[in-house]
Amino acid sequence: MTSANSSKKSSSKPAGRKVAPKPARKPVGKTVALHYTVEVADFHAHLLQVTLRIAQPSASQRVTLPVWIPGSYLVREFSKNLQGLQAKQGARAAEVHQLDKHRWQVDCHADSPLELRWQVYAYDNSVRAAWLDASRCFFNSTSVCLQVEGQEEVPHLLEMPAPRKASADGSRWHLATGLTPQKVDAQGFGTYLAASYDELADCPVEMGAFWSGEFTACGVPHRFVVAGATGSFDGDRLLADAQRICEAQITFWHGKRKPPMQRYVFMLNAVDDGYGGLEHRNSTALIATRRDLPRIGEARASDGYVQLLGLISHEYFHTWNVKRLRPAEFTRYRYEAENYTQLLWFFEGFTSYYDDLFLRRTNLIDSTVYLKLLNRTINQVQQTPGRLVQSVAQASFDAWVKYYRQDENTPNATVSYYTKGSLVALCFDLTLRAEGRTTLDDVMRALWERCSAGPMSEADFAAVLAALGGRSFAKEIAEWVHGTGDLPLRELLGQHGALVLDEPSQMAQRLGLRVSETSGVQIKNVLRGGAAEAAGFAAGDEWIGIELPVRKGKPLENWRLMKLEELTLYAGQQLKMTAIVSRDRRLLRLPLTLPKESTTWRIVPRDAAAVDRWLG
Numbered sequence: 001m002t003s004a005n006s007s008k009k010s011s012s013k014p015a016g017r018k019v020a021p022k023p024a025r026k027p028v029g030k031t032v033a034l035h036y037t038v039e040v041a042d043f044h045a046h047l048l049q050v051t052l053r054i055a056q057p058s059a060s061q062r063v064t065l066p067v068w069i070p071g072s073y074l075v076r077e078f079s080k081n082l083q084g085l086q087a088k089q090g091a092r093a094a095e096v097h098q099l100d101k102h103r104w105q106v107d108c109h110a111d112s113p114l115e116l117r118w119q120v121y122a123y124d125n126s127v128r129a130a131w132l133d134a135s136r137c138f139f140n141s142t143s144v145c146l147q148v149e150g151q152e153e154v155p156h157l158l159e160m161p162a163p164r165k166a167s168a169d170g171s172r173w174h175l176a177t178g179l180t181p182q183k184v185d186a187q188g189f190g191t192y193l194a195a196s197y198d199e200l201a202d203c204p205v206e207m208g209a210f211w212s213g214e215f216t217a218c219g220v221p222h223r224f225v226v227a228g229a230t231g232s233f234d235g236d237r238l239l240a241d242a243q244r245i246c247e248a249q250i251t252f253w254h255g256k257r258k259p260p261m262q263r264y265v266f267m268l269n270a271v272d273d274g275y276g277g278l279e280h281r282n283s284t285a286l287i288a289t290r291r292d293l294p295r296i297g298e299a300r301a302s303d304g305y306v307q308l309l310g311l312i313s314h315e316y317f318h319t320w321n322v323k324r325l326r327p328a329e330f331t332r333y334r335y336e337a338e339n340y341t342q343l344l345w346f347f348e349g350f351t352s353y354y355d356d357l358f359l360r361r362t363n364l365i366d367s368t369v370y371l372k373l374l375n376r377t378i379n380q381v382q383q384t385p386g387r388l389v390q391s392v393a394q395a396s397f398d399a400w401v402k403y404y405r406q407d408e409n410t411p412n413a414t415v416s417y418y419t420k421g422s423l424v425a426l427c428f429d430l431t432l433r434a435e436g437r438t439t440l441d442d443v444m445r446a447l448w449e450r451c452s453a454g455p456m457s458e459a460d461f462a463a464v465l466a467a468l469g470g471r472s473f474a475k476e477i478a479e480w481v482h483g484t485g486d487l488p489l490r491e492l493l494g495q496h497g498a499l500v501l502d503e504p505s506q507m508a509q510r511l512g513l514r515v516s517e518t519s520g521v522q523i524k525n526v527l528r529g530g531a532a533e534a535a536g537f538a539a540g541d542e543w544i545g546i547e548l549p550v551r552k553g554k555p556l557e558n559w560r561l562m563k564l565e566e567l568t569l570y571a572g573q574q575l576k577m578t579a580i581v582s583r584d585r586r587l588l589r590l591p592l593t594l595p596k597e598s599t600t601w602r603i604v605p606r607d608a609a610a611v612d613r614w615l616g
Contacts, residue, residue, distance in 0.1 A: 031055055033154040036145050038205075040163045043134040046123040054148055057089075057106070057114040063146040064103045066201065066335035071278045071322070072128050074404035075338060077101065078143045081130070085118040102336065104146075120144050125271065127204075127278040127285035136208035136227050137163075137173075138269065138285070140278075141200045147335065152197045157182070160205065162189040171209035176225045178203040178265045178283035198333065202280045202323075206267040213239045217246035218254075221263050226293070228270035234294040241294075242266065244362040245313050252358075252441065253320050253448065260324060260453065266312065277311050279318030286311060301364070309364055310373075314355035321354075322347040325448055328455040343458060344396035345481060349421010350444070352377075353429070360615045367611050371498065374426075375603045377419050378489060382601065383509055385528035387415040391482050392424060408539030411514065412528040423487055424480045428465070430492040431476065433614060438468035493603065497610025502599040507564040510598040513537065517563050520544070523581075535579060535592040546570060547578040547589070567594070 033055050041049035054061065065079045079102040087094040087106045094114065095107040108114050122130035122139060130139035141158070162185070163173060175188030179200075184190030194200035210227040213235050224239060250259045265283040274287045288311065292304030301309075322330075327341040360370040381387055395403065395417045402414045429440035446464045447456060458477070465473040480487060490500045508515055512530015516522040521543040526533050537543075548557040548571060558580075559570040571577055571594075579590040605611045 032157040033151055034148055035157045035159065036141075036200075037159040037161070038139070038144060039161050040132065040137065040165075041119055043132065043163075043165070046121055046132045048120045048122050048130065048132055048137075048139065048144060050118055050120060050144055050146075052116045052146060052148075054114040054116070054151070056111050057108055057148075058150055059108065059110040061106045061108050061114060062099070062103060062149040063106070063116065064149065064336060065146055066142040067102055067337065068335065068339075069128050069140055069142040069278070070201070070330070070333050070339075071280075071318075072404070073338075073344070073399040075400070076128065078129065081121040081124075081143065083119050083121065085116065087114060087116045089114050116146065118146075125269070125274075125287075127269075127276055127287055136206075136210075136269075138204065138206050138227075138267070140204045140285075142335065145197075145200060147197050154196070156194040156197060156200045157191055158194065158200065158205075159191045160189055160207070162187060163207075173207050173209055174212065174225075175205065175207045176210070176212070176223060176265055176267060177205045178263070178280060179205075199281075201333075201335070203283060204267060204278075204280065204285045206285075211235055215239050215243040215246075217243055217264075218250040218259065220246075220250070220259055220261060222246060222266070223264070224266040224268070226268045226270055228290060229293060230270075230290055232293075232295045233270075233290075234296045234298070237294040241309055241364055242312055244364065245309065245358055246316060248358050248362050249313070249316055249319075253445065259319075261319065264316075264319070275307070275311070277315040279315045279323055281319065281323045284312075284315040284318075286315065306359065306365060306369065306373075309359055310355045313358045314351055317351045317354050317358070318347075320448065320453075321351050321444070324453045325451055325456055326454070328457045331455045338400045340397055340400070342393040342396045343456070344399055345392035345417040345421035345424060346458075346461065348418050349392065349423075350425040350440075352418045352422035353425035353440075357615065367605060367608065367615055370615060371603045371605065371611070375601060377422060378603070379600050381415065381420050381423060382486075383527075384415055385412050386410070387420060387486070388484050390414045391484055392417045392420050392480075393482050395420075408525055411525050420487075423489065427480055427487050427489065427492055428473075428476070430496055430614070432465075432469055434492070434495045435469065437470045442468055494606075496614045497605060497607030499604050499606035501602045501604060503602050505598040505600040507567055509600060510595060511564070513564070515543075515564060521561055521564060531593060531595050535590045536588075537579070537581065537590060538583060540583065541588075542582040543579060544582055544587070545580045546592075547580060548574055549576065549578075 035053040037051040039049050041047040065082060067075045067077055085096050085104060087096050089108050089112055097105045099105055106114065120130060122132040125131050130143040158179060160175060173187065177192060179192035179194055182191040182193050194203065206225055208227050210225045211229050212223065212225045215222050224242060261282040263282060266286065267283065268286040268288065270288060270290045270293055273289055277284055277286045288308050289304065292308045294305050327343040327347065329339060329341040333339060356370060356373045359365045360367065392415065395415050398414065425440060432438050432440055443464050446468060447460060450464060451460055462473060462477055479485060493500055511532045512527035513523060513532045514525035516524055523537055523539055523541040523543060526537050526539055543561055545558060545560045550556050575594045577592050579592045581588050581590060
């Protein structure tokens, strides 16, 4: 529902009326300590030109470029795209010495203004780095703006002039960002202020001839920009649905009190194939397929649109859970190296629990759809052998080398702190509700207050659980967070009106395989302990066909295999066969025995009223 203090407005033009929030702080004077200018150097070469003016450098000033971006736990080596770094002090060229992969030292004097210039190759069409072509520009400052050692906490001014040349179709560009505007034109180009490098790094920038719409949620102005949308895109529906999510989450955390952000910007890049998001304190960058956008005239929400709404809900919930309430290890980001924590099961997993839950609470989906989404998550975890090898706490710590560096053995060696973390949240919530003293909602809000919307430890979580739940939850934390056993999902769901049915699984799960079937059967993963592993299958194999043994009255049979489900068509009730695979151009014959049965879960409401009490 739309509250009385909320409104929405969209525009069918490439960009709508510019949001003009009040500055969060006083405008800077004529001179600032650090002044960056980012402009288009060459659309077709995908080059951004960056100039940095340091008003008062130190002698032999050092500058660095981050190796990672907060929220995406992988060293990405952004410096690989930086080129042509030069410096001058007054009319004198200042020599620049590279110290390592991402640090430079400038031969300069102290206190005399220093100017640095460089270019950035921007051709990463994700939410993590920088992109430039004739239709669109997007960047995170972690990929573009050098950090000045010793001046990380001074005000950073970012100037972005409008491109001198028109975009590919001649349309006029606009700019959107969560930074505080200082002096900008009607299209958003001009100067913006960040209080520190952290704030600069936390505010991505979107430029182009994008669609733009606005709404307010609990008094906070929100802007939603979409690049790459087609003519069928229903912007009004997206605004209305996003508004319901935002209002529900603000109310969840603050009731009728003011939220911590003064404005918020959604930046969605609609592409042919892609999905993901990256959270920031007052904005988020999203990527989704164009087919998932809501369409004019279509009342039913497609599965893809529900997934997009879940992504919006997930990244918005991060406004509180990880961007403010955050792991103690993230009190100050270290941009030069990995930042380890064992708490991503809480900050990503619990956020994953609440993202779809808020779709249900805002009636964007019903309980049946919610249970289907939950069912999919549970089966995904249950079908991952790595859940019995690695705990969610270990998976959190290893994100830098395992989750973000997946290979053919990943399902056997690790578990997702997103999916299993969301089920850990579910178990805590259902346990607390069953015991009748409190809920996970209350725990989240109490943690916000206890930690003053700042750094948090596992001990804080345990203390709040004990205080609100009336007993120690050390056993559950040890087993669910630090253990590798299966979670008590069937029992807990049953206590809240949901019935778990066991149904025959699909052939891939029955065999212990993950495959691609776009052109024949290509083996992607061989799961630990499965029939395929016992037969000798390996990742990268092409499964060409099967050979059935001679049976009474039937000769030897050979069949070409194009889909796994064809196995039962050709083999019938036969469980023993020979699989013919191609590996490194060699044909191999593997003795395969199909397991008699394998089951998967299907969750259905047994007591609809009890389910609604939990989900409401």
